[in-house]
Amino acid sequence: MIEEPQEMRSRKMNERLDRVRPAMVAAGIDVLLVSPGSDLRYLTGYDAVPLERLTCLVLPVDGEPFLVVPALELPAAQAVPGLDVELVAYAETDDPYALVGHRLNANARRPRVAGVDDHMWAAKVLDFRHALSTVEQTLAGTVLRELRMRKTPAEVESLRRAGAAIDRVHAAMGEWLRAGRTERAVAADIKDAIVAAGHASADFAIVAAGPNGASPHHEASDRVIGAGDVVVVDIGGRMPDGYCSDSTRTYALGEPPADFTDYYAVLLAAQQAQVAAVRPGITASELDAVGRDIIAAGGYGEYFVHRTGHGIGLDVHEDPYIVAGSARVLEPGMAFSIEPGIYLPGRHGARIEDIVVCTVDSGGRDGGQHGGERLNLTDRQLTIL
Ligand code: ZN
Ligand code: ZN
Numbered sequence: 001m002i003e004e005p006q007e008m009r010s011r012k013m014n015e016r017l018d019r020v021r022p023a024m025v026a027a028g029i030d031v032l033l034v035s036p037g038s039d040l041r042y043l044t045g046y047d048a049v050p051l052e053r054l055t056c057l058v059l060p061v062d063g064e065p066f067l068v069v070p071a072l073e074l075p076a077a078q079a080v081p082g083l084d085v086e087l088v089a090y091a092e093t094d095d096p097y098a099l100v101g102h103r104l105n106a107n108a109r110r111p112r113v114a115g116v117d118d119h120m121w122a123a124k125v126l127d128f129r130h131a132l133s134t135v136e137q138t139l140a141g142t143v144l145r146e147l148r149m150r151k152t153p154a155e156v157e158s159l160r161r162a163g164a165a166i167d168r169v170h171a172a173m174g175e176w177l178r179a180g181r182t183e184r185a186v187a188a189d190i191k192d193a194i195v196a197a198g199h200a201s202a203d204f205a206i207v208a209a210g211p212n213g214a215s216p217h218h219e220a221s222d223r224v225i226g227a228g229d230v231v232v233v234d235i236g237g238r239m240p241d242g243y244c245s246d247s248t249r250t251y252a253l254g255e256p257p258a259d260f261t262d263y264y265a266v267l268l269a270a271q272q273a274q275v276a277a278v279r280p281g282i283t284a285s286e287l288d289a290v291g292r293d294i295i296a297a298g299g300y301g302e303y304f305v306h307r308t309g310h311g312i313g314l315d316v317h318e319d320p321y322i323v324a325g326s327a328r329v330l331e332p333g334m335a336f337s338i339e340p341g342i343y344l345p346g347r348h349g350a351r352i353e354d355i356v357v358c359t360v361d362s363g364g365r366d367g368g369q370h371g372g373e374r375l376n377l378t379d380r381q382l383t384i385l
């Protein structure tokens with residue numbers, strides 16, 4: 001991995017902080033309180049571990065940001081490349097919530113509304129409520145999701161690298177996925193391969209054989225995979241720069257059942273049509289319908305039991321969600337999964353999942369690319385191992 005030079009990172013951070021302020025004004029938020037998690041990593045590059053002691057970025061709309069850290073975490077925070085905010089360390093017996101309150105109340109304009117990050121621990125939210133008793137709390141996500149959803153070219157490149165890494169694992173699936181092995185053993189090998197392919201961590205490996213394939217989020221079990229089983233394999237991890245991968249392929253060990261072959265063709269047509277329909281201006285709801293209509297017309301509508309997909313970035317599930325009823329208009333830079341599935345309870349199931357980035361609509365001049373770029377490129381035809 002090529003390390004980014006320090007000044008490039010801090011420029012990126014300042015850009016993000018600059019973009020967040022107008023969004024705060026529009027949302028009527030006076031200060032953001034961001035604890036460890038993807039939002040903090042997005043804003044500062046600091047991949048802090050969420051612990052009971054408070055670590056929190058305090059970002060006033062009209063003042064300098066500062067990061068409150070426990071004294072014992074100070075060296076770790078100081079070591080973050082390009083972390084260009086004032087670090088405020090507190091001693092073990094200090095009250096960091098009161099500290100934040102004092103500093104904010106010293107401002108000429110006292111904050112009235114604080115946006116707390118969507119994943120802040122409830123205990124910390126309540127401690128802030130106590131320390132900032134006149135400040136109304138709201139979710140920072142209303143502001144941060146609008147930023148995080150629109151990926152920069154550098155973020156898209158990160159997702160492209162993540163996609164290529166998980167593709168390498170799918171491409172080698174025959175090494176591990178064999179009849180006579182348990183789902184659990186296969187999943188363990190896949191997780192090792194996810195890391196070997198360049199991820200920092202393997203976050204999930206769904207290996208769902210036979211009737212287990214009808215459960216979309218099946219946990220790998222001790223079921224021994226049989227000859228003739230159809231197996232749904234949904235895998236992903238997090239790259240060293242924090243960006244996630246997520247891709248599903250369905251495999252057949254030997255000749256698949258005839259009823260399966262019928263609906264797999266319907267599913268493949270639906271997934272292809274949805275990817276082809278990705279372009280700026282389409283809504284999430286319309287994109288969901290493109291696949292759902294094809295699957296319903298094939299007679300399997302009642303067996304497609306989940307939304308089409310989810311956004312992906314520093315979190316494996318984030319906005320935008322590709323779901324019926326969502327008026328979210330897709331824009332260039334948005335990245336999300338297209339993962340329709342068909343699940344026949346008690347029999348088997350199938351899902352095909354690619355990450356797609358909405359790009360500028362090329363009008364199809366390049367032979368089929370209408371505004372979406374797939375980041376997963378392994379064969380989508382049923383792979384018979
Ligand atoms: Zn899922
Ligand atoms: Zn998945």
Ligand code: ZN
Nearest residue numbers: 246337339353
């Ligand atoms: Zn997914």
